Amino acid sequence: MIYVSQTKSDRQGSLVRHLEDNPFLTDDDLAQVLGVSIQTVRLDRAELDIPEMRSRITKMARESYQELRAIAGSEIVGELVDLVVGQRGMSMLEVTEDMTLQKTRVLNGQYLFAQANTLAVGLIDSNVTLTGTARVSYKRPVLEGEKVVARAIITAKKGNKYMVRVSSQVKDELVFTGKFLVFDLSEEVKQL
Amino acid sequence: MIYVSQTKSDRQGSLVRHLEDNPFLTDDDLAQVLGVSIQTVRLDRAELDIPEMRSRITKMARESYQELRAIAGSEIVGELVDLVVGQRGMSMLEVTEDMTLQKTRVLNGQYLFAQANTLAVGLIDSNVTLTGTARVSYKRPVLEGEKVVARAIITAKKGNKYMVRVSSQVKDELVFTGKFLVFDLSEEVKQL
DNA sequence: TCAGGTTTGGTACCTGGTACTAATCTCCCA
């Protein structure tokens, strides 16, 4: 045997790595980059319990279909359950696995910030609002499966500046508070 | 004709709505919910320029594959370009369209927060860190295409509490500053 | 040299389609 070929486990390791940084590879693609036949790739996938490309992609799409809407791509984190524009609002966020830090199952703080920020901005009756400053405080870690209810009220208004207070709870426990200074930029931004 | 059937355009409208809230429907599924044959569904899709399910899903997956990594799903926002654990760090974030508010092309503030927060937490030499409080200030809106460089330094340490200062710039302009109080919870969380 | 794992080739079959042709249904209008 010439040195061209690797051991089976080398190849399977390589296969996993290839799929990790590109889950869109078909068996045919993999067969070419690994220099083996399609059948071998299929056997390897079977041994490693790796599903076919379509399943991998469908799974990703299904997950992202919910989650992307939850934070990236969209501006909204949490589900609005009550909103009186210009006065108060309430939003609910259910903590799913993908929002947590992998090691600890603790909700990544960015989500609490984003939920509160979303709500604060949503309260303002304008189509262009930006956060100026924020003071936030994390009271206790939030765990997977918990439901975070954020409540916001406008506490002050000066010109186009609004002070919004947000407090987030899990059941009756306070987990997060924040003060947001939000600007209504409907006028300024028109000039951009 | 009996009233059971709708007009063609009614049906096509219905098809679009069904796909909007569930892009995973196959032609067969659609045929059943709409009460027509598969061929009709295919004709409708062709007229409406709607691609087949696999394309729709693959597109979603491809998009989310990048974006999910950018903020949700992962804990990391921005690309680390320099990091001395326990001292200072620097991270770069290039603003792409999906991070901006749709109406104004202005970067959603959550990303600046998340980038800074990520960096602040990454600075701590521990595998379980949580943000306690944060005071952030948005200095000017950041636009699509700009590159945000965040720099962080640890300014103080008391027991398991760290004060981290982050300032983010686009070129030489300050766009964001933040003070983060970060906790090292390697001990506490073990008990969960 | 030969048994055993590894690799490859080939076939039948599946889903979710494309692309195309042909038949049928339905309605309206002269």
Add this chain to the structure above:
DNA sequence: TGGGAGATTAGTACCAGGTACCAAACCTGA
């Protein structure tokens, strides 16, 4: 009353990217 046009359905051939299975060929070490 019959004809024509659009809408709908049926059916066929073909494709990608697989599953599931079987048989042959290939190494490789004892």
